[in-house]
Amino acid sequence: MSVWSLLAKRLGLGILTLFAVSLLIFGAVEALPGDIAQQVLGQTATPDALAALRREMGLDRPAVLRYVDWLVGAAQGEFGVSMANRRPVADMIGPRLLNTLFLASVAAAIAVPLSIGLGVMAALWRGTTFDRTANVATLTSISSPEFFLGYILILFLAVQNPVFPSISNINPTMSFGDRLYRTMLPALTLTLVVTAHMMRMTRAAIINLLASPYIEMARLKGMPPAIVILRHALPNALAPIINVVAINLAYLITGVVLVEVVFVYPGVGQLLVDSVSRRDFPVVQACCLIFAATYVLLNLSADVLAILSNPRLRRPKT
Amino acid sequence: MARNQHPLLEIRDLRIEGYADEKWFEIVHGVDLTLHRGEVLGLIGESGAGKSTIGLAAMGYTRDGCRISGGTITFDGIELTSTPEEVRRSLRGARIAYVAQSAAASFNPAHRLIDQHTEAPVQHGARSRRESAEDAVALYRRLRLPNPDEIGFRYPHQVSGGQLQRCMTAMAMSCRPDLIIFDEPTTALDVTTQIEVLAAIRDIVEQFGTAAIYITHDLAVVAQMADRIKVLLKGREVEEAETRVMLDAPREEYTRSLWAVRSFARAQNQPPAPSETPVVSVRGVTAAYGATTVLRDVSFDMHQGRTVAVVGESGSGKSTAARVITGLLPPVSGGVMLDGAPLPGDFRRRTREQLRQVQMIYQMADTALNPRQRIGEIIGRPVEFYLGLRGVKRKQRVDELLDQIELDPSKYYERYPAELSGGQKQRIGIARALAAEPKFIICDEVTSALDQLVAEGILKLLDRLQRELGLAYMFITHDLATVRAIADEVVVMKDGQVVEAGPKDQMFEPPHHPYTDLLLSSVPEMDPDWLTRLLQARGVENIGEAASARMDGG
Secondary structure, three states, X not given: OOHHHHHHHHHHHHHHHHHHHHHHHHHHHHHOOOOHHHHXXXXXOOHHHHHHHHHHHOOOOOHHHHHHHHHHHHHOOOOOEOOOOOOEHHHHHHHHHHHHHHHHHHHHHHHHHHHXXXXXXXXXXXXXXXXXXXXXXXXXXXXXXXXXXXXXXXXXXXXXXXOOOOOOOOOOOOOHHHHHHHHHHHHHXXXXXXXXXXXXXXXXXXXXXXXXXXXXXXXXOOOOHHHHHHHHHHHHHHHHHHHHXXXXXXXXXXXXXXXXXXXOOOOHHHHHHHHHHHOOHHHHHHHHHHHHHHHHHHHHHHHHHXXXXXXXXXXXXX | OOOOOOOOEEEEEEEEEEEEOOEEEEEEEEEEEEEOOOOEEEEEOOOOOOHHHHHHHOOOOOOOOEEEEEEEEEEOOEEOOOOOHXXXXXXXXXXXXXXXXXXXXXXXXXXXXXXXXXXXXXXOOOOOHHHHHHHHHHHHHHOOOOOHHHHOOOOHHHOOHHHHHHHHHXXXXXXXXXEEEEEXXXXXXXXXXXXXXXXXXXXXXXXXXXXXXXXXXXHHHHHHHOOEEEEEEOOEEEEEEXXXXXXXXXXXXXXXXXXXXXXXXXXXOOOOOOOOOOOEEEEEEEEEEOOEEEEEEEEEEEOOOOEEEEEOOOOOOHHHHHHHHHOOOOOOEEEXXXXXXXXXXXXXXXXXXXXXXXEEEOOOHHHHOOOOOOHHHHHHHHHHHHHOOOHHHHHHHHHHHHHHOOOOHHHHOOOOHHHOOHHHHHHHHHHHHHHOOOOEEEEEOOOOOOOHHHHXXXXXXXXXXXXXXXXXXXXEEOOHHHHHHHXXXXXXXXXXXXXXXXXXXXXXXXXXXXXXXXXXXXXXXXXXXXHHHHHHHHOHHHOHHHHHHHHHHO
């Protein structure tokens, strides 16, 4: 199978997944008791007022038509208007999505090189104190709840040693450096959460290959251990590593709810939590769809990268 | 050969331990080895003899789970066991190089061949990357690889096995080492490819005056390559002598028994009467995997009490023919007849009685037996399924079958496959096939994973069972020595077609199809001058892949 047909297949599957997720989201909201009109006008509203609002919002039309409208709108970036303040959902999510992406990027920029580096070193010095310490430390951090880690970091890096601010209330007027500075604690918290998974997968993927004949060949050519690992094992271990990195990046974007709340960070996660408590369905739907799209997109890129890292797929037999 | 100098490699009382079941135990028990510059020493022995372990130890290297526990290894005055790892590393690849059994697995799939070739010279500071790349092309040309200017820029998966093995030999030469360890370099190759690689290795070793340790279990191969031969058995030396002396007059009983293996042959059965209905008849079968046609109009018959050997190289369609007969791969056209009646193409549509008549024995007894079932269960299951025997009767039948394959029922009934040796496992595979009481058994490379002595035992057993039970065998093999030993008829396949078929005595007598001729002439003989004479007679251009490929045009 050529690379292109492989990619087309993955892309098609991704779109299908998104479609299924959109159905689920819409269906779930539809299944909730009461509707938006009821929610907006409250329990005391008259039937006439309800009917008028429903007509105005198009809620009297069949669910299928509303779903199609919503989906077509979502595809164009139009998610309707918020019930809470009547602002377009897209305008509410836009800046916050950028904030969340900024936080995720900072966390990824720290976590991905750190965990792959630690994984490579743990594989190189497997069985040593370094290996065991790295394993125990990362396992401890992944086993602790995010809010706990967040508070520990606040305690040590904001309260006892005031290095970073404990509240990450960034806004678009700040300089890049200032935003980076204020984002550091939530980014470090996220790093602690995702490093273990990526590091252990890197270590395992490399160690898995160390019994291969071509690794023995590299050693018998007199290559030093570091080159054996970096040049001969790592390129062949990339596919599983890329996949686990993609899953963790997706988590960085979609799983930040708690961390954003702890640090009062103005991201999508905060918005989602607020919207759920306000029962602002259009916003909740839009957030869920964006999160699902993030997962699909990241996994798709992981597939593409894994294919590109494999010469057997990149260059089929002549 | 400069015998007056001090030896290049001197191993004294080498002891190596392996780690298993949480303790160390010795696997090499005090082996001595002396190698002079420019000399080729053959190390032969069965699996478990310690050949590869000793070969790697000559580089000061042990695999994970092994350690050198005693003795000395002196390479050109450097004692490898006590020298620091950095010194050993500086020798590996630079002055002692290694050529592995499977080139396909030993080249890194992520890098181009030439980048792997230039790695060692650059690392050891022997040559610059550019010089080494130019040298690689020169070596590729010297080893008669096709497109020497271009082949290095391919990835390993884009190059055939025989060519990869020559690329690996070139890579071993990249720093012009004093010593190369060849660890079964042609074992994984087809005969026609093997001969080409052998010729290339011998040529380049002579050209550069490199000393070599040539490890193999194939006596005929080592006879072509080595000046001296050392025979090993279970980590101990049996004897060592000059190649010709060793071949003509082996001193030890064990060596003589190795030599004698190839002498097993049974008489060819009388051809069947023309009126006799074949047990299984393959009629004009064409079969395909997806869009790729792998069998084209294949026909041959198998009669009661006779053995048909199907020979050919990997990819010739031998095993696919077996899959069609067993119903695992329904043919596109044509079909299979059992006792003159057509068999459904798909095994799911065959009756239990039809399934019972066609049984199979596999190449890898290791993977063909369920490791979680006891022997009694493995053999008892088909007894129950096909014959409906239960309880005591089933146990009795399994005991009979174990007796037939010469394993004591009281000892083996309760055992698991992991507790058995390779040859015993293959016997269990035979018993499982016999349990169905079939008329016809497909033996798919049943001896190729076994040592020669063990393989001979299996062949004798199969022969005895055929005479006692009147079985018809289809014997798939690439080993012509096996064909000589057991076949009544031979079917030669190439690229999914039957190129020649007939009684064995005719097949080994000229004239025959040029491909059969190429195949037969490529089988190494126990004569140290065989390769030299063959190369003189045919010329280097008329052996191996090139010759085989030319026949496709004709």
